[in-house]
Amino acid sequence: MKILAADIGGTSTKVGLCSEGGQLESFKEYSTEWARTGLNPVDVLGEIFAAYSGFDAIGISTAGQVDSAEGKIIYANDNIPGYTGVRLKDSFQKRFGVPVKVENDVNAAALGEKHFGAGRGVADFLCLTYGTGIGGAIILGGELYRGHTGSAAEFGHIITHPLGRPCNCGGLGCYEQYASTTALVRNAKEIDKLYNNGRIVFEKFFQRESSVEKVVQDWVFEIALGLVSLIHTFNPPAVVLGGGIMEQELLVRMVSDKVKELIMESFSDVKILKAELGNKAGVLGAASLHLTRVS
Ligand SMILES: [Zn+2]
Known part of the structure; x- marks a missing residue:
């Protein structure tokens, strides 16, 4: 076929x-x-x-x-x-x-990873995509879990900061207001307005620019915060991270380390994987x- x-x-x-x-x-x-x-x-x-x-x-x-x-x-x-x-x-x-x-x-994208990428051989996993916002998908028993009205896995809108930043969904303090690539760039631009995309921010990070290092570390913490709640909820064997910025192995490793630091001991064998299929x-x-x- x-x-x-x-x-x-x-x-x-x-x-x-x-x-x-x-x-x-x-x-x-x-x-x-x-x-x-x-x-x-x-x-x-x-x-x-x-x-x-x-x-x-x-x-x-x-x-x-x-x-x-x-x-x-x-x-x-x-x-x-x-x-x-x-x-x-x-x-x-x-x-x-x-x-x-x-x-x-x-x-x-999650189904693609399931069939041909990082999710091969993994029956249950969560998939999160970091970009302008944060998208999510749930694969259970090898299939998509869509929810009652087809809207499951709006992970970008779980609340990680009660009464925090307003979100375009109408809520306050949603995960994507803190952990999306947009949030990283917003914080980096406060240091220097030339830091106006994720690629430049990470170039400076790899050059060990200390102010940028702090911004990236804080952002990794925000990413991990949401993941920890999701992992405590689903107890999945794996979580797949996608989106352009997650193409960087080092970033996925930093997120994984931070998650392992924050998570309950009995959940710590969860694997944080980089999506494999890119664009x-x-x-x-x-x-x-x-x-x-x-x-
Ligand atoms: Zn929201």
């Missing part, structure tokens, strides 16, 4: 033809700039997909809140105007005559929507 797999994000859409074993025959990135031109997302994506042939199914990982049973977008922010309410599954099944499955990007996690996860469950 060959699967046309797409990962639709606010800045780029990645598309690949994937085999059942997770081999990508092609992998291409398209700018999502069209989203800001008022074009119909289904038309534009349909044209991109039409350039491919020989596939038996379409798997889609996408930004926004997804009704995976219906294969439609429940809500998307202004990064992709007009995307809310779009029925990806119905539209593409009709146009291409193959089964279509749709999942939100964080869940898809292909969404595409491979989208493809895996059509594969049978692996334990």
Whole structure:
């Protein structure tokens, strides 16, 4: 079976033809700039997909809140105007005559790691993605746990600071206000406004710039705080950390050490793993929507 797999994000859409074993025959990135031109997302994506042939199914990982049973977008922010309410599954099944499955990007990335990455052979694990915010997914018994209304694992909005910083969810003191890459950069910019992205912050950190070292250490503590509560709740054998900033082995090790320092003794065999699939996690996860469950 060959699967046309797409990962639709606010800045780029990645598309690949994937085999059942997770081999990508092609992998291409398209700018999502069209989203800001008022074009119909289904038309534009349909044209991109039409350039491919020989596939038996379409798997889609996408930004926004997804009704995976219906294969439609429940809500998307202004990064992709007009995307809310779009029925990806119905539209593409009709146009291409193959089964279509749709999942939100964080869940898809976790499934990708489960099938082809850090989660292989691990039946239960949590997956967290650190970036502008913090995304989460729960894999239980080899499958996604979606929750009562499909919204489980909003780990970015567990509260780590009662009555703390206001969050865009309307709450106060949410985890992502302190432990996202955005939070790291916000704190680093207070030292020097040139520290305006995670890459620069870590360059300075590796150069042992002491003020930046303190900011990074404090941020690692914030990351660990949330993880400790989640590990105490789920008692998982593993937690997989993804997102661009977590590509750095050293950072994952620092987080792991801090977690082990803070956690109850009986939970301390939990493994904190770096996600393995990088920017292909969404595409491979989208493809895996059509594969049978692996334990
Ligand atoms: Zn929040």
